Amino acid sequence: MSIDRRSGCPINLSLEVFGDRWSLIILRDMIFGGRRHFRELLNGSLEGIASNILADRLKRLMELGLLTKADDPSHKQKAIYSLTEMAITLVPIMAQLGAWGRVWLPVTEELSIRAELLEKGGPPLWEQFMDELRHEHLGAPSKTAPGTPTVRQQLRAAYEEVVARKAEAVTA
Amino acid sequence: MSIDRRSGCPINLSLEVFGDRWSLIILRDMIFGGRRHFRELLNGSLEGIASNILADRLKRLMELGLLTKADDPSHKQKAIYSLTEMAITLVPIMAQLGAWGRVWLPVTEELSIRAELLEKGGPPLWEQFMDELRHEHLGAPSKTAPGTPTVRQQLRAAYEEVVARKAEAVTA
DNA sequence: GCAACTGATTGCAAAATGCAATCGGATAGG
DNA sequence: CCTATCCGATTGCATTTTGCAATCAGTTGC
Incomplete structure (x- = not known):
């Protein structure tokens, strides 16, 4: 499974990590969807x-060092998956991938607005987002000033x- | 085949284009290897x-608009594959992918030096490289001053x- | 006690992959 | 010419991966 x-x-090795149709989708949902x-x-x-x-990819991503699993204290059967630093640093790749797809592929507007925002914000916004993810997933201290909206928000x-x-355009 | x-x-659609083990490898060899x-x-x-x-992926990449094929005038059976603008704009993704792989995966030094250079050069170097590719593959006028080494060089x-x-370290 | 929900696992058919052999045409050397 | 080599593929076939549906045993809330 390795x-x-x-x-x-490096490009080949990266491709061997997420050169399939699901691994990056799962990481996308964890990073951007907070799942x-x-x-x-x-x-x-x-x-x-x-x-x-899903089970197979979660296992694989754990073996590769992109995810960790922990027990959820609120429910003895629930597992909480966390991103590692290795996965958090995929944010720039996700941003570039989204920016490229937005230009060249038949994306829907509501799903591409996030890619647009992430592209416009550039590396500083990516850094802020990665800090938030480190806070959320690794327990690192939050660097953002309290009161400022999070990137995910x-x-x-x-x-x-x-x-x-x-929706308004439809009902109008 | 679409x-x-x-x-x-956008991330999902991008993944549907090259979320497999070979498409990006082929594009990498065309972009960086000049094949x-x-x-x-x-x-x-x-x-x-x-x-x-290879035949299957070349066909697929043509259908998706990333490559074009033309006859080679020097040999009636040879075909020349060219990158389209869509493929040329993958350079930033390749650079990020290489940068990430270089940090987190067991890359070899000689194969990762290019990723390092591309990372250090940043977006300006990527732009220069894309210009060179446009010149090579699309016949666009070259913007780089004559005499300056190309990025590929x-x-x-x-x-x-x-x-x-x-090699020297081994024989010494 | 029981229905709903938890993270999975199993069986199975379909699709993709990888390898080896081969194709008909084009070219280069003698 | 003739033959060896190279050209971009194609074919057959065994293996692997994928995707779907059904199911699992343990946990929780009611």
């Missing part, structure tokens, strides 16, 4: 991942604004 | 792609320097 190491090329539980990932996924694939607000505007 | 469109999310012919891609690949997979020189140094 990587093949077809070559020592931490198996069911959240299973039911919340727009793309409809199957439970066995900003992304969510932008998304909901588009959805509301589109 | 993409599924499981959702309109344009079937055989070059087949034999030059470090990872050892099979000919049927710089990458190649850095690679060969590492190889030479390592």
Whole structure:
């Protein structure tokens, strides 16, 4: 279940980590959607991942060092998945991927607004977002001044604004 | 052979384009290795792609608009594959992917020196590289001042320097 | 006690992958 | 010419991966 190491090329090795159709989707939902539980990932996924694939990928991502698993104190069967630093530093890749897809592929407006915001914010915004993720997932001290909205809140607000505007356009 | 469109999310759509183990490898060899012919891609690949997979992916990448094919005037059977603007704008993604892999994965020094150079050069270097690719593949006018080494030459020189140094370390 | 929910696992069919052999046409050397 | 080599693929076939549906045993709330 570890990587093949077809070559020592960094692009190849990166591809061996998430060169499949689901690994990055799961990480996307954890990073941007804030999902931490198996069911959240299973039911919340727009793309409809199957439970066995999800289980397999979570296991694989743990073995590769991108995720850790811990018991949820509120429920003896619940597991909480956390991003590691290795996964948190994927934010710039996600941002570039989103920016590229937004230009060249048939994205929907409400789903691409977040990519747009992340692109406009550039590396400083990515850094802030990564700090928030470190706080959330690794227990690191938060560097952002209290009172300022989190990046995820900003992304969510932008998304909901588009959805509301589109709904209004329909009913108007 | 087109993409599924499981959702309109830009990250998902990008993943449907090159969320497999070979598409990005082929594009990497074309972008960084300057390969344009079937055989070059087949034999030059470090990872050892099979000919049927290569043929399949080239066809797919053409259908998706990332590559074009033209006859080679020097040989009636040879085909020259060219990158489109869509593929050329993958350079920042490749750079980020390489930078991430270099940090977190067991890369070899000689193969990661290019990623390091590309990371250090940042967006300005990426832009210069994309301009060179546009010149090479799309016939666009070259913007770089004559006499300055091309980015690919710089990458190649850095690679060969590492190889030479390592060879010396062995024989010394 | 029982229905709903937790993170998974199993069986199975379909699709993708990887390998080896091969194709018909084009070219280069003698 | 003739033959060896190279050209971009294609085919057949065994293996692996994928995706779906059903199911699991333990936990919780009522």
